[in-house]
Amino acid sequence: MSEYLTVRCPVCRRAHRYTLPSYPCACGAPVAPPLDRHRPAVPVAHRAWQEEWVTVRCAACGLPGEWPRPELGCPCGTSLRIPVAEDRTAAAPDGLVRDAVAAAERYLRRLGYRDLRRTGHRLPSGVWLRGHGVLAQVDPAALPATERDVECLWLAALAESRRGVHFSRAGHADGARARGDALGVPLFLIDRDGVPRPVNQAADGLDATGA
Template sequence: MRCPVCRREHRYAATTYPCPCGAPLSPPLQRGVAPEPITHRTWTEDWVVVRCDACGRQDQWPQPELGCSCGTVLRIPVRPVSAPPAPLPLHIPVPPTAAPPRRAFRPVTIRTARDAVTAAALYLKWLGFRDVLQSEARPASGIDLRGPGLVAQVDPTTRPASLRAVECLWLNALSSSATGVYFSLAGYTKDARARGDDLSIPLFVMDLTGTPQPVNDAADELVATGP
């Protein structure tokens, strides 16, 4: 593709992300449409709707971008999803001994990083955690939410959560004798997901509707049984 500012040509391949079902997912690039320079950013323009070919799930994923050597940042066009969004799968296994189903969770639309923290706090309260408190400013520890027996981290960036981030949450939970829960808008790197499984850290992904979805067994168990 060619930069419309300096006319340099670039090769570009879209970043692959892990769908909650486990399949690799890449935003489908729209061929024949020129990239656009990014002159200002908005939350909605930083995300695109992409459908997973493996499970049919539709989620918000980071808008593909490319930095040209002339200094221009280009927004790469993505082929739009033609069908209307499908309902989000609950992905909540209910064992025979589970308590009666909770009321439906009422999410908060995410427009800012602070909204993401608020949505996670509401979800944790819905799961059954009490006295969940938000930090007024993000502390150096990265722990955004605390409650009795609970520490939680919310990653609102467009990058998948890293191995180090998951391990830091686990250490904070261990030192507090608490359950550690991680929420990410952009999913997790492969090694972060594997470490979360090894350490039994509940991992959730969130879309811009503010609805968390479990992505590992520890998160499934937390949803099914509560704290």
């Protein structure tokens, strides 16, 4: 049964029953942020991208992922941010570096790509990073990236006249590597230390020459 919480709007004092939605982890298990029942919901005064997401670790596979922070819209027009018990969420098991998106962003900046920004939504298979001349997909899943992942990135980058680059925390399946070679898509493995490592010829070239 989905977790729920009684939420009272501090502006109009209406009480609402909020049911927490769940999202599918890459492993297929449902994931939902743990609610904090000891703190009240607060109105959203302003929005910032980094505040729209909460990191939650999947109870089934241990993979942390970024999910939309719970909110509730009150009929009075107030958007309420639902309190989340974040101290139970994002600690990475075994001391592994899990922030794959930040690692990929740092690496691309080192290569010379500027104006990098994350898109305003999270994809089931990762997060987009867009910059001048580049479209990167960062996949923090516990399973290797697939051939379809590489093909979808290539098509998206082609449509935007950018260079597609793929980062994966769990590596790439053999079919994905072969497709990356055929399409000229650089593929990188983000290792246990959070360092992107080239895994195909296109990635070796990009690592050597930069943007």
